[in-house]
Amino acid sequence: MDKSLQVMVMYLLTHIGLIFFMYPTDIIEVVDVGHWSAILLGFALHVALMGIFLKGLGYFAPRNLIDIFLGVGKVFSIILLLPVTLYFLMTIIIDIRAYSEIVTLVFLAKTPLWVTMVLLLSVPAFISALGVETLFRSGVLVAILFFPFLLLIFCLSFQNADWRYIFPLMDKQAASLSYVVSRPYLLSLFAFTGGFMFLGFIPPYITYKRRKVMWASALLLPFFLISVYVPILTFGQSTASRFQFPFITAVDTVNISWLMFDRVTLFLLLSLVCFAMLFISLIMWKTTLLIRRGFPSIRPVTTTMLLSLAIFIVCLYIPDWKTVERLLWWNTYLRLYVMIVIPFITLFLGIRHHRKGAACP
Amino acid sequence: MITKHHIHDVLKMLLMTGFLTVLCGCWDIKDINHRTLPIVMGVEKKNDAYNVFLLIPENNQGGTGAKVVTGTGETINEVVDRFSKDMEVQVDLLHLKVIVFERAIAEQGLSDSISSFMRARDISPKTIVAISEEKLEPLFEKLKSSSKNGGVEIYNFFEKSAGWTPHVAQTRIWQIFRSLNSFTHDVAIPIIEPGRTTTIASTGSAVIKNGKMVGKITPDETLMFNAFNGLGTQGRIEVMDHGSVLIVADKLTHSSSIKGNKAILNCRLQLKVTILETKGSPSVTMIKRELDEMLTGQIQQMFRNIQSKEADILGMGQFFRTKLSRERLEHWRSEYYPYMKLNVQVNTIIQNKGLLKMKN
Numbered sequence: 001m002d003k004s005l006q007v008m009v010m011y012l013l014t015h016i017g018l019i020f021f022m023y024p025t026d027i028i029e030v031v032d033v034g035h036w037s038a039i040l041l042g043f044a045l046h047v048a049l050m051g052i053f054l055k056g057l058g059y060f061a062p063r064n065l066i067d068i069f070l071g072v073g074k075v076f077s078i079i080l081l082l083p084v085t086l087y088f089l090m091t092i093i094i095d096i097r098a099y100s101e102i103v104t105l106v107f108l109a110k111t112p113l114w115v116t117m118v119l120l121l122s123v124p125a126f127i128s129a130l131g132v133e134t135l136f137r138s139g140v141l142v143a144i145l146f147f148p149f150l151l152l153i154f155c156l157s158f159q160n161a162d163w164r165y166i167f168p169l170m171d172k173q174a175a176s177l178s179y180v181v182s183r184p185y186l187l188s189l190f191a192f193t194g195g196f197m198f199l200g201f202i203p204p205y206i207t208y209k210r211r212k213v214m215w216a217s218a219l220l221l222p223f224f225l226i227s228v229y230v231p232i233l234t235f236g237q238s239t240a241s242r243f244q245f246p247f248i249t250a251v252d253t254v255n256i257s258w259l260m261f262d263r264v265t266l267f268l269l270l271s272l273v274c275f276a277m278l279f280i281s282l283i284m285w286k287t288t289l290l291i292r293r294g295f296p297s298i299r300p301v302t303t304t305m306l307l308s309l310a311i312f313i314v315c316l317y318i319p320d321w322k323t324v325e326r327l328l329w330w331n332t333y334l335r336l337y338v339m340i341v342i343p344f345i346t347l348f349l350g351i352r353h354h355r356k357g358a359a360c361p
Numbered sequence: 362m363i364t365k366h367h368i369h370d371v372l373k374m375l376l377m378t379g380f381l382t383v384l385c386g387c388w389d390i391k392d393i394n395h396r397t398l399p400i401v402m403g404v405e406k407k408n409d410a411y412n413v414f415l416l417i418p419e420n421n422q423g424g425t426g427a428k429v430v431t432g433t434g435e436t437i438n439e440v441v442d443r444f445s446k447d448m449e450v451q452v453d454l455l456h457l458k459v460i461v462f463e464r465a466i467a468e469q470g471l472s473d474s475i476s477s478f479m480r481a482r483d484i485s486p487k488t489i490v491a492i493s494e495e496k497l498e499p500l501f502e503k504l505k506s507s508s509k510n511g512g513v514e515i516y517n518f519f520e521k522s523a524g525w526t527p528h529v530a531q532t533r534i535w536q537i538f539r540s541l542n543s544f545t546h547d548v549a550i551p552i553i554e555p556g557r558t559t560t561i562a563s564t565g566s567a568v569i570k571n572g573k574m575v576g577k578i579t580p581d582e583t584l585m586f587n588a589f590n591g592l593g594t595q596g597r598i599e600v601m602d603h604g605s606v607l608i609v610a611d612k613l614t615h616s617s618s619i620k621g622n623k624a625i626l627n628c629r630l631q632l633k634v635t636i637l638e639t640k641g642s643p644s645v646t647m648i649k650r651e652l653d654e655m656l657t658g659q660i661q662q663m664f665r666n667i668q669s670k671e672a673d674i675l676g677m678g679q680f681f682r683t684k685l686s687r688e689r690l691e692h693w694r695s696e697y698y699p700y701m702k703l704n705v706q707v708n709t710i711i712q713n714k715g716l717l718k719m720k721n
Contacts, residue, residue: 167682
C-alpha cells in the first residue's frame with residue numbers, strides 16, 4: 001500500500017524538529033551578510049543528494065538499504081554500514097543531550113537533566129519498540145495535533161520584523177562561497193542530512209512514491225528561511241549572532257495581548273520537542289534494525305532496551321554544552337560520509353543492477 | 362493460574378504508571394500560592410550598591426492591593442534572592458511587566474543589566490523599560506497607594522490596548538539589547554514621574570545611545586518620534602493659537618542617497634488628521650499650513666538635537682542599509698550620521714472637520 005503521505009509528514013516533522021535550534025546559530029555565524037545564499041546552497045545539496053539516493057533506491061524497490069548492500073557482499077556491507085550505525089548512535093546521544101539542555105535552558109530550569117533525558121529517551125524507545133508502522137502513524141497524529149499551533153507561531157514570529165534588516169543582500173565573502181569549508185557551515189549541514197536516510201530503511205515495511213517525497217522537500221525550504229530570517233529581521237545580524245538559540249529568543253519577543261498565554265515560546269518548544277522525539281524514535285528504530293541484522297539472535301525489544309540504556313549512560317557522562325558541541329563536530333566527519341558516500345554508492349549499485357537486469361532479464 | 366501473559370500485562374501497567382511520574386515533567390514544583398509575582402521593579406543607585414524596589418500585588422479582604430519591598434545589594438540578582446530568602450514565598454520575576462531605572466543608572470549605562478536580563482531568561486524580554494528622573498521611593502509610594510487592581514496601573518499606562526498614548530515612548534528590554542549591538546538603531550526610553558493627580562505622568566523620553574542616556578526629548582517630540590515609526594495614530598497636536606487636531610493615520614515615505622561621503626535622506630511624513638477644536642475662526646488651509654510648518658520645524662529641531670548626540674533613535678541608518686556595505690554601516694554613527702542631511706516634509710491631510718462645518 002502506498003503510504004506516501006505518512007512518509008511526507010514524517011520527513012517534514014523530523015526536519016522541522018531539528019532546524020529551529022542550532023541551525024540558525026550556525027548560519028548566522030557563517031556569514032554576516034547574505035544568509036540566503038548559505039541556506040539555498042545547503043538546501044540544494046540536500047535535494048540533490050536525496051534525489052541521487054532515491055534514484056539509486058528506486059532501482060531496487062522494494063528492497064531496503066541493508067538488503068541492497070548485503071546483496072553485494074557481507075564484508076562490503078559491514079564496512080559501509082558500520083559508520084552509518086555509529087553515526088546514528090552518535091546522533092541519538094547528541095540529540096538527547098542537546099534537547100534536554102535546551103529544555104532546561106528555556107523552561108525547566110530546576111529539573112535535573114537526567115529526568116528530561118529519561119523522558120526524551122523512554123518515549124522514543126517505547127515508540128520504536130512498537131514498530132515502524134506505529135511510528136509513522138503517530139507521526140501523522142502529532143502533525144495534526146501540533147502543526148496548527150506551529151503555523152500560528154511562525155506567522156506571529158514576524159511581529160517584530162524590521163524588513164530593512166534584510167539588506168545588504170550580498171557581499172564579497174558571501175559571493176565567494178569561501179564559507180563552505182568553514183566549521184559552522186559544515187556543522188549546519190546536520191539539519192540537511194539527519195533526516196533523509198530513513199527513506200532507505202523503511203521499505204518494504206512502508207512504501208512510498210519517490211516523486212511525492214521530493215515535492216515534500218520543497219515545502220521544507222520556507223522553514224529553513226524562517227528559522228534564520230526571523231531572528232535576523234527582528235534583531236539584526238550583530239545582535240542575533242550573540243544568541244545561543246536566536247529563533248527561540250526572537251519568538252520570545254512576540255507580544256500578543258489577546259492570546260491567553262504570555263509566552264508563545266512554550267508552545268513552540270513543546271511542539272518541536274515532540275517532533276524531535278519522533279526523530280529520535282526513527283533513528284532508534286533504524287539502529288535496532290541495523291544491530292539486529294548483525295546479531296539476529298537478540299529479540300527486538302531487548303535490543304531497544306539495551307540500546308537506550310547504553311545511550312542513557314553515555315548521555316550522563318556528557319558534562320557540559322561545550323562537550324555537546326565538540327561531539328557534534330566529531331559527528332560531522334561521519335555525517336559527511338553518510339550524506340555523500342551512501343547516496344552515491346546506492347546510485348552506483350543501482351545502475352549496475354539495472355544494467356545487469358537489462359543484459360540478462 | 363498465573364501465566365506469562367499475566368506477568369507481561371502487570372509489567373506493562375507498571376511501566377505505564379512509571380511513565381506518569383516522568384511525563385508530567387514537574388520537578389521541585391512550587392504552587393502558585395507559594396510564589397509571588399511582582400509587576401514592577403525599580404532599580405536605583407545608592408552609593409555603590411543597587412537599591413531594588415518590587416511592587417507586588419497582594420490580596421486582602423477589601424480587594425487586590427499592592428505592597429512594596431526594597432533591598433540593597435551589589436547586583437540586582439542578589440537583592441531578588443534576598444527577597445526570596447526573607448519572604449515566606451518565592452519571588453518569581455516571570456511576569457514582571459515594567460522595570461524603572463533611576464536616571465543616574467541610565468546615564469552610567471544599562472548594558473550590563475540588560476544583557477544579564479537577556480541571558481538569564483527569568484525576566485521576559487518583553488518587559489517594558491522606563492526611567493525616573495527622581496529617586497524611586499515617591500514613585501513606588503504613589504503606585505502602592507493608588508493601586509486598586511493589584512498594581513497593574515503602570516503596566517496599563519504603557520500597554521497599547523489600554524492607556525498608552527503616542528506621546529509616550531514604548532521600549533522593551535529586547536529593543537534596548539538590540540540597540541546595544543546594532544550599528545544603525547538606538548532607542549528612546551520613556552521618562553516617568555509620580556503624577557500630581559494621576560498615578561503617573563510622563564515628562565518625555567530619554568535618548569539612549571549604546572545603553573547610555575545621552576539626552577532627552579519632550580512629549581511632543583516623542584509624538585513625532587512615534588509618528589515617524591508609524592505609531593502616531595490617536596496623537597493630539599496643538600496648532601499654535603488656532604486649535605488642535607487628532608492624528609488618524611500616518612505614513613512615512615523616504616528616499617535615501619549617498620553623495621560623496623554624505624548621507625542624504627528625503628522624508629515625507631503624511632498625516633491624516635481630524636479637527637478637534639478651534640479657537641476663533643481659522644480656515645482649513647490656515648490650519649493645514651501652520652501644521653505643516655510647525656511639525657517640519659519640530660522634527661528638524663529634534664533631529665538636530667539627537668544628531669548632535671550621535672544617537673540614531675529614529676533608526677535612520679536603517680534606510681541606508683541598501684546603500685552601504687556592512688563594513689561601512691559599522692561606522693554609521695560616527696562617520697555618516699553626524700553629517701547626514703535630513704530633508705523632511707510633513708504633509709497633512711485634513712480628513713474631516715468633525716460634525717461642524719468650517720470655511721476652507
